[in-house]
Amino acid sequence: MARPSLTRLFGPIREARGVPKWVVIAGIAITIAFVVFALFAPWIAPYDFDTYRTADGVRFPKQGHPSGDHLFGTNVQSTDVLSRVIYGARTALEVVILAVIFSLAVGLPLGLISGYFGGKLDRVLLLVMDSLFAFPYLLLAIVVAFLLSDRLGRGVMTAAVSISVVYVPQYYRVVRNHVISVREETYVEAARALGAKPRTVISRYILQNVIQNVPVIATLNAADAILTLAALGFLGYGIQPTDAAEWGYDLQRAISDAGAGIWWTGLFPGFAIVTLVTGLTLLGEGLNDVLNPVLRRRPIQAVILPERQSRLPAGEAGV
Amino acid sequence: MQKKPELNGTLLEVKDLKVHFPLRGSFVERLVGREPGSVKAVDGVSFQLQRGEVLGLVGESGSGKTTLGRALLRLAEPTEGAIVYDGRDITRVEEREMRSLRRKMQIVFQDPHASLNPAMDLETAVGHPLSIHGVTKDKVDMRRRVSEMLERVGLAPADRFLTKYPGDLSGGQKQRAVLARAIMLNPDLLVADEPVSMLDMSVRAKILELMIGLKDEFDLTYLYITHDLATARFFCDRIAIMYLGRIVELGQTEEIFANPRHPYTASLLRAIPEPDPAKGIPRDLPRGEVPDAVTPPHGCNFHPRCPRAFEVCGWEARDVRDLLEERWAGMAEQEFTREQALIGDLDALDEVSEIARVPSTEGVRSRHVVELLERIRREQPETRLWKGARSIEEGGKEALIQFHEGLEPRHLVVDSVEVECHLYDDEARGRAEEHARKGRK
Numbered sequence: 079m080a081r082p083s084l085t086r087l088f089g090p091i092r093e094a095r096g097v098p099k100w101v102v103i104a105g106i107a108i109t110i111a112f113v114v115f116a117l118f119a120p121w122i123a124p125y126d127f128d129t130y131r132t133a134d135g136v137r138f139p140k141q142g143h144p145s146g147d148h149l150f151g152t153n154v155q156s157t158d159v160l161s162r163v164i165y166g167a168r169t170a171l172e173v174v175i176l177a178v179i180f181s182l183a184v185g186l187p188l189g190l191i192s193g194y195f196g197g198k199l200d201r202v203l204l205l206v207m208d209s210l211f212a213f214p215y216l217l218l219a220i221v222v223a224f225l226l227s228d229r230l231g232r233g234v235m236t237a238a239v240s241i242s243v244v245y246v247p248q249y250y251r252v253v254r255n256h257v258i259s260v261r262e263e264t265y266v267e268a269a270r271a272l273g274a275k276p277r278t279v280i281s282r283y284i285l286q287n288v289i290q291n292v293p294v295i296a297t298l299n300a301a302d303a304i305l306t307l308a309a310l311g312f313l314g315y316g317i318q319p320t321d322a323a324e325w326g327y328d329l330q331r332a333i334s335d336a337g338a339g340i341w342w343t344g345l346f347p348g349f350a351i352v353t354l355v356t357g358l359t360l361l362g363e364g365l366n367d368v369l370n371p372v373l374r375r376r377p378i379q380a381v382i383l384p385e386r387q388s389r390l391p392a393g394e395a396g397v
Numbered sequence: 398m399q400k401k402p403e404l405n406g407t408l409l410e411v412k413d414l415k416v417h418f419p420l421r422g423s424f425v426e427r428l429v430g431r432e433p434g435s436v437k438a439v440d441g442v443s444f445q446l447q448r449g450e451v452l453g454l455v456g457e458s459g460s461g462k463t464t465l466g467r468a469l470l471r472l473a474e475p476t477e478g479a480i481v482y483d484g485r486d487i488t489r490v491e492e493r494e495m496r497s498l499r500r501k502m503q504i505v506f507q508d509p510h511a512s513l514n515p516a517m518d519l520e521t522a523v524g525h526p527l528s529i530h531g532v533t534k535d536k537v538d539m540r541r542r543v544s545e546m547l548e549r550v551g552l553a554p555a556d557r558f559l560t561k562y563p564g565d566l567s568g569g570q571k572q573r574a575v576l577a578r579a580i581m582l583n584p585d586l587l588v589a590d591e592p593v594s595m596l597d598m599s600v601r602a603k604i605l606e607l608m609i610g611l612k613d614e615f616d617l618t619y620l621y622i623t624h625d626l627a628t629a630r631f632f633c634d635r636i637a638i639m640y641l642g643r644i645v646e647l648g649q650t651e652e653i654f655a656n657p658r659h660p661y662t663a664s665l666l667r668a669i670p671e672p673d674p675a676k677g678i679p680r681d682l683p684r685g686e687v688p689d690a691v692t693p694p695h696g697c698n699f700h701p702r703c704p705r706a707f708e709v710c711g712w713e714a715r716d717v718r719d720l721l722e723e724r725w726a727g728m729a730e731q732e733f734t735r736e737q738a739l740i741g742d743l744d745a746l747d748e749v750s751e752i753a754r755v756p757s758t759e760g761v762r763s764r765h766v767v768e769l770l771e772r773i774r775r776e777q778p779e780t781r782l783w784k785g786a787r788s789i790e791e792g793g794k795e796a797l798i799q800f801h802e803g804l805e806p807r808h809l810v811v812d813s814v815e816v817e818c819h820l821y822d823d824e825a826r827g828r829a830e831e832h833a834r835k836g837r838k
């Protein structure tokens with residue numbers, strides 16, 4: 079059972095030609111690199127994210143230039159920039175994975191129910207979700223982070239929840255709209271005609287056909303979520319600096335360095351953000367092209383048009 | 398398997414069934430509170446289905462065949478009327494109860510490709526009815542039953558097909574799988590909605606043969622929906638002819654073909670494509686489009702296209718518009734311009750009314766419009782519409798054509814055939830003769 083569905087998922091990647099294939103592969107490569115950093119941070123990074131002195135108690139240089147000991151230099155708190163960048167990947171992926179799980183866990187069922195049953199419930203949910211969506215997303219995340227910080231502290235969990243609140247409406251919307259179109263399919267009516275309960279119809283006939291879109295939205299939203307997390311950190315509403323390394327926070331601390339010609343404290347975290355976001359976006363767009371047969375590009379054949387015969391006098395032809 | 402005796406009573410009875418789909422009016426219309434109207438897909442249909450028979454439901458596209466079939470299984474909500482299945486009124490039965498009833502009533506849709514979940518393999522799809530109704534939960538038993546059924550419908554060896562997805566199958570194979578799924582629970586009634594119309598010519602006959610075999614083996618009763626009279630003749634015991642939401646004629650297949658009563662049936666029969674196209678038999682399906690089902694024609698639905706329509710068939714203003722437009726379409730430009738100059742905006746005729754108010758153009762006396770209409774009548778006295786016209790008069794800025802009162806055809810039984818047409822209704826004919834007599838005086 080599992081194998082055919084795996085080949086069904088990856089079949090299109092193999093079949094895809096030209097640009098989309100390379101886009102996906104580049105996206106996969108970048109994403110995998112960051113996942114490796116995240117998983118093996120303690121082994122890859124030379125120091126802990128908050129280490130500011132050697133084992134013998136010698137303090138690292140403050141804002142030290144990149145050197146043999148500190149490849150990316152050190153920052154104003156004397157911690158190792160390279161280590162912080164690597165540990166930052168871990169934080170980012172933790173938060174983003176949690177956020178994707180949370181927003182899926184809420185958005186998917188709501189979208190399914192709302193789309194399948196329609197009616198009043200659908201209208202109310204749609205209104206709520208649309209107003210959430212219309213709310214400036216960063217402000218929304220900040221408000222939620224602020225409200226949650228009392229109960230959950232300012233850790234990974236709080237960041238993940240406040241980010242998922244931003245993305246729930248998107249999952250909801252995409253799933254709901256897709257359900258509404260799938261609901262009209264003959265095979266859904268056929269399932270009803272067999273006597274299937276709504277729950278069975280949704281889980282066995284609709285979900286499977288709606289879920290295909292989810293990897294695409296999830297990767298695209300993950301890219302976006304990285305930016306939101308960084309923005310939260312940058313504005314000081316993110317993860318407690320003592321809890322984890324976080325790129326946005328590092329960027330914020332690096333602002334004053336930039337004027338003084340200390341480029342390494344800002345460049346490397348910034349570069350990490352841009353690379354990961356690009357990688358995830360490429361992956362998402364590529365998956366979209368590859369998995370979505372409607373958009374899949376076919377080799378275009380040159381069309382030979384007959385000589386154009388303009389009826390207009392030569393002078394007016396360009397108008 | 399226990400055989401049910403042939404034709405032992407009524408399996409399904411439909412009484413004056415209506416299925417209307419409300420139109421979603423525009424926002425403004427809803428604000429103003431105007432009724433947006435509804436599509437009268439099925440508009441008063443009655444028939445009975447005997448156990449073990451094959452009833453054909455034949456009609457042009459849009460006549461409401463699919464909607465009627467769906468309504469029988471409560472997949473479309475009946476607006477009015479009653480559906481009695483096996484002695485039980487199921488018109489308003491709750492969805493929950495309906496679910497268990499669906500073991501006994503199945504439907505096969507026109508498009509086999511769309512009827513199967515693309516993400517479900519055949520074993521799961523064909524076996525799903527068993528798990529839905531809790532017939533068996535045992536994997537081995539399920540596989541055995543599914544395999545048997547697949548082989549029965551000609552998907553053999555079953556092992557090859559169990560793991561296939563719909564995308565891997567041809568149209569004919571898919572329709573076989575759909576049939577297997579429908580028969581799985583051993584139903585009594587199978588509604589087959591144009592089951593072969595989307596398949597290649599070469600496989601159509603085979604699928605029909607399969608359906609005949611299944612019917613005998615599983616004691617099925619079929620409602621066979623089609624727009625193709627030729628396959629209906631081959632397949633059905635009785636045939637119901639549907640037009641614009643109504644069954645206009647219903648009878649034994651041989652009788653319908655040998656002696657069509659309703660003018661619509663007669664024209665459909667003449668329209669059956671000849672096997673030899675070189676013969677060039679004129680295909681005279683009644684002229685004109687099928688009118689829309691939101692505001693169906695007055696009186697008899699079929700009167701605008703009926704070659705035998707007469708006084709009481711329901712003549713109305715919209716027919717005058719059709720008459721003028723058709724006349725002008727076949728006219729030399731000069732004459733057309735001259736006639737059109739007299740008559741104002743034809744939209745004035747777009748209402749359901751037994752008085753047609755033909756407007757005159759600004760500054761044209763309505764007398765000229767009346768004269769024009771009189772001339773048209775003299776030129777084409779055989780046009781059916783004039784039978785219905787009682788008088789043509791001047792009236793202010795318009796010419797008024799007053800029609801005889803239109804009657805709705807009643808449900809009649811003529812020599813074992815059910816038919817809805819005034820030609821067989823003595824009362825309606827009497828009324829028409831009276832009108833005609835008065836007209837001559």
Ligand SMILES: Nc1ncnc2c1ncn2[C@@H]1O[C@H](COP(=O)(O)OP(=O)(O)OP(=O)(O)O)[C@@H](O)[C@H]1O
Pocket residue numbers: 418436437438456457458459460461462463464465624690
């Ligand atoms: N769900 C629906 N909502 C609104 N209108 C509908 C709906 N289903 C069908 N109709 C309308 O009802 C009328 C009858 O449709 P139906 O599909 O029953 O015709 P049909 O005889 O099966 O035609 P065909 O031969 O094309 O399948 C059409 O005018 C159609 O547009």
Ligand code: SF4
Pocket residue numbers: 659660661697698699700701703704705706707710806817818819820
């Ligand atoms: S009632 Fe009969 S004759 Fe009159 S229009 Fe209808 S079909 Fe024709």
Ligand SMILES: [Mg+2]
Pocket residue numbers: 462463464590
């Ligand atoms: Mg149909």
